[in-house]
Amino acid sequence: MERIDIHPTHSSGNYRLRCGRPLPFGATLIAGGVNFSIYSSHATSCTLVLFKRHQPEPVAEILFPEEFRIGNVWSMIVFDLDYENLEYGYRMDGPVDFQQGHWFNPQKILMDPYAKIIGGRDVWGIEPDWSNAYQHRARLAFDDFDWGNDRPLEIPPEDQIIYEMHVRGFTQHPSSGVKETHRGTFAAVRDKIPYLKQLGVNAIELMPIFEFDEFENSRCHPETNELLLNYWGYSTVGFFAPKAGYAATGKYGMQVDELKSLVKDLHKNGIEVILDVVFNHTAEGNENGPYISFRGIDNKTYYMLTPEGYYFNFSGCGNTLNCNHPIVRNIVLDCLRYWVSEYHIDGFRFDLASILGRDPWGAPLANPPLLETLAFDPILAKCKLIAEAWDAGGLYQVGSFPAYGRWAEWNGKYRDDIRQFLKGDAGKVGAMAQCLQGSPDLYASAGRGPATSINFITAHDGFTLADLVSYNGKHNAANGEYNSDGSNDNESWNCGAEGWTEDPSINALRQRQIRNAIAMLMVSQGVPMLLMGDELGRSQHGNNNTYCHDNELNWLDWDLLKTNQDLFHFVSHCLHFRQAHPVLRNRYHFQNRDYVGSGYADISWHGTQAWQADWSEASRTLAFMLCGKHAKQGSVTDNYIYVAMNMYWDTQWFEVPALPASLKWHVSVNTGSPFDHFAIGVEPELEHQHGLLMRDHSVAILVGR
Amino acid sequence: MSFSATTQINGKTAIISIAGELDAASAPAFRQEIEQAAAANPEHLVLEMSELEYMASAGLRVLIFAKQKMGVNVDVYVVAAQEMVLETLEKTGFDQSVIIADRYDTAVTA
Numbered sequence: 001m002e003r004i005d006i007h008p009t010h011s012s013g014n015y016r017l018r019c020g021r022p023l024p025f026g027a028t029l030i031a032g033g034v035n036f037s038i039y040s041s042h043a044t045s046c047t048l049v050l051f052k053r054h055q056p057e058p059v060a061e062i063l064f065p066e067e068f069r070i071g072n073v074w075s076m077i078v079f080d081l082d083y084e085n086l087e088y089g090y091r092m093d094g095p096v097d098f099q100q101g102h103w104f105n106p107q108k109i110l111m112d113p114y115a116k117i118i119g120g121r122d123v124w125g126i127e128p129d130w131s132n133a134y135q136h137r138a139r140l141a142f143d144d145f146d147w148g149n150d151r152p153l154e155i156p157p158e159d160q161i162i163y164e165m166h167v168r169g170f171t172q173h174p175s176s177g178v179k180e181t182h183r184g185t186f187a188a189v190r191d192k193i194p195y196l197k198q199l200g201v202n203a204i205e206l207m208p209i210f211e212f213d214e215f216e217n218s219r220c221h222p223e224t225n226e227l228l229l230n231y232w233g234y235s236t237v238g239f240f241a242p243k244a245g246y247a248a249t250g251k252y253g254m255q256v257d258e259l260k261s262l263v264k265d266l267h268k269n270g271i272e273v274i275l276d277v278v279f280n281h282t283a284e285g286n287e288n289g290p291y292i293s294f295r296g297i298d299n300k301t302y303y304m305l306t307p308e309g310y311y312f313n314f315s316g317c318g319n320t321l322n323c324n325h326p327i328v329r330n331i332v333l334d335c336l337r338y339w340v341s342e343y344h345i346d347g348f349r350f351d352l353a354s355i356l357g358r359d360p361w362g363a364p365l366a367n368p369p370l371l372e373t374l375a376f377d378p379i380l381a382k383c384k385l386i387a388e389a390w391d392a393g394g395l396y397q398v399g400s401f402p403a404y405g406r407w408a409e410w411n412g413k414y415r416d417d418i419r420q421f422l423k424g425d426a427g428k429v430g431a432m433a434q435c436l437q438g439s440p441d442l443y444a445s446a447g448r449g450p451a452t453s454i455n456f457i458t459a460h461d462g463f464t465l466a467d468l469v470s471y472n473g474k475h476n477a478a479n480g481e482y483n484s485d486g487s488n489d490n491e492s493w494n495c496g497a498e499g500w501t502e503d504p505s506i507n508a509l510r511q512r513q514i515r516n517a518i519a520m521l522m523v524s525q526g527v528p529m530l531l532m533g534d535e536l537g538r539s540q541h542g543n544n545n546t547y548c549h550d551n552e553l554n555w556l557d558w559d560l561l562k563t564n565q566d567l568f569h570f571v572s573h574c575l576h577f578r579q580a581h582p583v584l585r586n587r588y589h590f591q592n593r594d595y596v597g598s599g600y601a602d603i604s605w606h607g608t609q610a611w612q613a614d615w616s617e618a619s620r621t622l623a624f625m626l627c628g629k630h631a632k633q634g635s636v637t638d639n640y641i642y643v644a645m646n647m648y649w650d651t652q653w654f655e656v657p658a659l660p661a662s663l664k665w666h667v668s669v670n671t672g673s674p675f676d677h678f679a680i681g682v683e684p685e686l687e688h689q690h691g692l693l694m695r696d697h698s699v700a701i702l703v704g705r
Numbered sequence: 706m707s708f709s710a711t712t713q714i715n716g717k718t719a720i721i722s723i724a725g726e727l728d729a730a731s732a733p734a735f736r737q738e739i740e741q742a743a744a745a746n747p748e749h750l751v752l753e754m755s756e757l758e759y760m761a762s763a764g765l766r767v768l769i770f771a772k773q774k775m776g777v778n779v780d781v782y783v784v785a786a787q788e789m790v791l792e793t794l795e796k797t798g799f800d801q802s803v804i805i806a807d808r809y810d811t812a813v814t815a
Contacts (some may be wrong), residue, residue, distance in 0.1 A: 011795050031774075081731055082730075083729075084728070084729030084732075084761065084763040085729055142766055144766060144769045144770065145769070146769060146772060146773060146802055148802075181792065182796070187795070190798070247796075248792075248796040249793060249796045249797055250760060252762055252793065253761075253762045253799050254765060254793065254796070256760050257765065257797035258797050258798070260798070261796075261797055261798020261799075262798070264798065264799065267802070289742065495743070559734070653730070658721070658786040659739060
């Protein structure tokens with residue numbers, strides 16, 4: 001029998017129509033046509049605008065018949081469309097009242113907030129035609145990708161090692177060795193999977209990949225005249241569409257396939273994919289920004305507005321998305337569900353997540369509905385939720401972000417404490433002990449485990465690791481803001497000279513400090529995150545805010561893999577060492593006691609004397625031992641591990657705690673030695689079993705077996 | 706150049722030769738050939754592409770359809786694809802789902 005619900009009932013010009021289905025929102029391919037559905041709380045009429053791909057002028061405009069509106073949703077099926085070459089938008093009419101927050105303007109063509117593919121910036125860096133009335137052009141995507149047996153990996157969070165990367169920066173440099181047509185794309189990340197495996201990471205965190213406009217606020221440097229772009233992409237144009245310019249096939253509109261194929265291959269190699277998502281603001285900017293989508297669809301609903309009608313600016317980027325409005329909450333949920341179910345994404349890191357906990361007037365909520373909704377959603381149930389637990393409006397929630405048993409946090413306190421301990425500051429030994437244990441001071445009392453803490457020393461925002469040990473201050477002149485941008489609180493130490501130097505002792509110290517940082521990060525409980533390129537000693541010449549540079553300042557130079565091969569091997573060793581030792585990756589906090597009858601506490605603290613850590617203000621030394629019989633709460637058996645850290649300016653003798661009679665200490669890492677690491681399983685015995693001499697600013701890791 | 710597709714069934718092998726430009730306009734014709742080939746229950750589906758000059762997203766969609774229509778037990782061969790087509794298959798990862806070859810006869814005996 002022939003279905004009758006797929007036959008047209010109305011017409012407009014040459015187009016045959018039928019009342020659509022309100023759900024799902026967006027444009028959906030159905031038998032014989034396309035179902036368009038869009039909502040607005042305040043619009044009075046809505047017109048569908050159809051384009052042939054790349055054409056500046058529309059081919060048709062179809063006013064939604066009044067009977068096609070249910071509640072605040074307009075939905076319509078248009079039959080016989082050439083959906084492969086279709087771009088579509090909307091015009092909305094409604095009140096204009098600045099103080100009330102209404103910005104309706106039927107002259108503007110608006111992008112569907114649910115657009116799954118967005119054209120208009122198909123190839124990265126090609127200057128757009130600004131005269132085009134419709135800049136970011138919604139298109140249809142297809143759900144026919146063959147995932148085979150794939151699904152999100154669900155690696156236990158405490159077993160993760162995250163690598164934060166910029167898709168373009170990872171392979172755009174000519175030295176990357178990938179095909180020229182792949183450089184800077186998802187396809188090229190796929191080409192580099194063997195490298196990621198060799199390094200030892202099992203999750204990559206991609207800086208924003210939702211469609212953004214690299215030309216948003218593009219400008220020329222006032223002195224050098226260099227074109228500065230929105231390179232990092234923390235400014236979303238469309239929440240459901242992958243950035244076309246990050247796909248080698250973006251110009252053919254196949255970015256969906258290319259990204260899915262990357263995810264599938266990463267999964268096949270045991271690597272998860274975490275997306276850095278920006279829900280705190282959009283690319284529409286402040287009162288002077290463009291109409292892209294929300295502003296013309298329902299400004300009052302989507303943005304936090306002052307009583308006078310201006311945009312609140314908790315994001316530092318011009319506007320603030322009204323995340324705890326029920327409408328906005330739903331689109332955020334729809335978005336994340338889409339990425340998990342359609343792209344098999346393993347987790348999300350929420351940029352300036354504290355904004356997501358503010359009410360529509362900006363006040364922090366005790367029980368933010370959005371954060372709670374995400375935490376309890378069945379589709380998101382197994383994916384990682386990671387908060388950048390602060391915002392640009394002064395809310396700082398590291399340790400207190402509303403967690404619902406689900407949310408992890410970028411641990412900014414870990415970053416600052418470990419940096420201070422690393423450079424030899426006094427009074428940091430106690431704080432360092434917390435860092436090494438997964439920050440129980442922040443999380444244990446709330447019943448949150450060590451994996452709540454995303455441990456990092458460096459991230460895209462701030463110095464690279466090589467710069468952290470080479471610069472005392474930021475050097476941001478290249479950003480064209482007279483060095484006024486970027487953080488001034490870097491807790492960095494240049495080791496004796498600012499920037500590049502020929503002094504061999506300074507360079508040797510820097511090399512040790514880089515290794516010390518990596519070693520500390522990899523023996524800390526919690527989830528370590530490594531910044532792209534730190535394994536190769538990548539420098540940004542002291543620039544700690546490279547958001548606007550599409551050049552070698554941000555592109556990873558793969559020749560470093562040759563010049564800094566030793567460092568790469570060291571870092572890779574530390575990552576694999578962590579993966580080899582479950583005692584470094586506990587799900588629950590230490591209890592500081594022996595609860596399995598091994599004769600040793602799960603963790604014990606030491607100093608230059610065994611069993612006597614020096615907690616005094618002047619102390620710059622710390623050592624600890626982990627009992628392998630307590631690994632994963634005693635459910636598995638691991639080796640004993642001892643880590644000594646001498647951040648003092650002189651060589652010191654560290655007395656090492658005695659092992660059970662049949663075991664011996666072996667040397668895995670000693671950053672103070674010319675042989676800074678030894679392969680897992682074949683580590684040499686420690687020369688004197690009762691102790692070792694540690695040079696200034698060095699870290700040693702011993703294995704007892 | 707306009708699109709053409711012809712199907713040959715040799716026992717358990719179905720060979721579809723496609724030529725010209727595979728885009729939204731020509732995709733339905735290609736799809737029809739695939740359905741016809743699938744009806745013969747082949748073990749191998751060979752897509753001969755030496756004359757295929759261009760493939761749009763719609764073309765990729767039909768290839769994905771072909772692979773899924775045939776099922777996991779049928780090997781799909783993409784033979785003699787030109788550079789542009791091959792590049793597209795690689796970047797989108799479809800090359801992982803099929804067997805890419807210069808010639809079918811040597812690929813199948815290898």
